[in-house]
Amino acid sequence: MNTEDAHLEPTRRGFLTNLEPSRRGFITNYPNFQHWKKLTSGDVLAPKPLNIYVHIPFCAQQCSYCYYRTFTGSRKSEIDRYVDAICREIEIAAERFHLKERPVLSIYFGGGTPTLLDEKSLSKITETLHKHLNIDSTNKPEFTVEGEPVTLIQKKADVLKRLGVNRISLGVQSLSDDIIKLSNRQDTEEKVLRAIDFAQGTGAVVNIDLMSGLAGETPDTWAYSVKRALETGVESITVYKMELYANTQYYKDVRNKTLDLPSDEQELVIPIPKKN
Numbered sequence: 010m011n012t013e014d015a016h017l018e019p020t021r022r023g024f025l026t027n028l029e030p031s032r033r034g035f036i037t038n039y040p041n042f043q044h045w046k047k048l049t050s051g052d053v054l055a056p057k058p059l060n061i062y063v064h065i066p067f068c069a070q071q072c073s074y075c076y077y078r079t080f081t082g083s084r085k086s087e088i089d090r091y092v093d094a095i096c097r098e099i100e101i102a103a104e105r106f107h108l109k110e111r112p113v114l115s116i117y118f119g120g121g122t123p124t125l126l127d128e129k130s131l132s133k134i135t136e137t138l139h140k141h142l143n144i145d146s147t148n149k150p151e152f153t154v155e156g157e158p159v160t161l162i163q164k165k166a167d168v169l170k171r172l173g174v175n176r177i178s179l180g181v182q183s184l185s186d187d188i189i190k191l192s193n194r195q196d197t198e199e200k201v202l203r204a205i206d207f208a209q210g211t212g213a214v215v216n217i218d219l220m221s222g223l224a225g226e227t228p229d230t231w232a233y234s235v236k237r238a239l240e241t242g243v244e245s246i247t248v249y250k251m252e253l254y255a256n257t258q259y260y261k262d263v264r265n266k267t268l269d270l271p272s273d274e275q276e277l278v279i280p281i282p283k284k285n
């Protein structure tokens with residue numbers, strides 16, 4: 010050691026920096042304090058807006074590709090009990106966490122299949138939300154309900170409109186009847202197009218989900234689904250790449266070698282150059 014440096018800290022003498030140079034840039038907080046924003050006490054204390062998600066875990070059938078935890082064939086009494094419990098939970102949470110003070114930005118009924126619920130249940134949940142939360146009736150928040158086309162008849166669409174639903178998201182998946190059937194769904198292209206019409210008739214923004222990589226898909230069936238979906242004029246189309254999960258019928262069938270799914274390359278619809 011240079012005796013002139015003896016009064017310096019070890020790092021300044023170069024001990025630690027030489028031994029462990031990789032530790033010099035260690036970040037102790039993130040984001041770094043230079044990027045912290047100044048907040049006023051008003052910002053901190055202002056009630057934070059809320060986004061509400063209500064889960065409806067019931068479906069008309071278990072689709073062969075679907076990994077969501079959902080119940081099929083539930084009795085009306087079971088669904089009613091679930092709806093009662095949801096309403097009670099909204100009431101308790103609103104009181105315990107003072108949610109009435111926080112403006113609601115969006116409401117989303119997801120599933121499962123929320124459009125499987127009858128008018129009484131849909132109304133009960135919506136009215137409970139209005140009673141216990143801060144939902145502005147002039148600047149209405151986005152209110153989305155997810156549904157399966159086969160469950161969206163005209164009467165149900167009227168109910169959604171009356172309840173103030175302004176966005177409907179339909180799980181279409183495919184417009185090819187053969188693929189729909191192979192997925193164990195009850196829709197047909199005709200029923201799907203009719204349901205989209207009902208949804209559009211409510212004046213809501215309509216989204217439809219398509220899935221790529223379903224059993225039976227070819228470049229032609231995929232092109233057909235996309236073309237028909239675009240022709241409906243819906244505001245948005247969401248494309249999901251099918252993910253294969255162990256709790257699905259597809260998975261069992263693939264494992265038992267009774268089902269072949271399109272490979273990633275086939276799904277990309279890009280001709281693969283042949284090897285010599």
Ligand SMILES: C[S@@+](CC[C@H](N)C(=O)[O-])C[C@H]1O[C@@H](n2cnc3c(N)ncnc32)[C@H](O)[C@@H]1O
Nearest residue numbers: 074075120121122156157180218249250251252
């Ligand atoms: C919870 S579902 C609700 C839609 C509605 N129950 C229906 O099927 O018509 C939401 C979306 O998840 C997507 N999905 C379901 N299983 C999937 C999987 N295995 N991989 C990728 N997306 C999936 C589907 O596109 C579906 O429309």
Ligand code: SF4
Nearest residue numbers: 068071072075120121
């Ligand atoms: S895709 Fe939709 S209808 Fe089919 S099982 Fe999943 S959540 Fe239910």
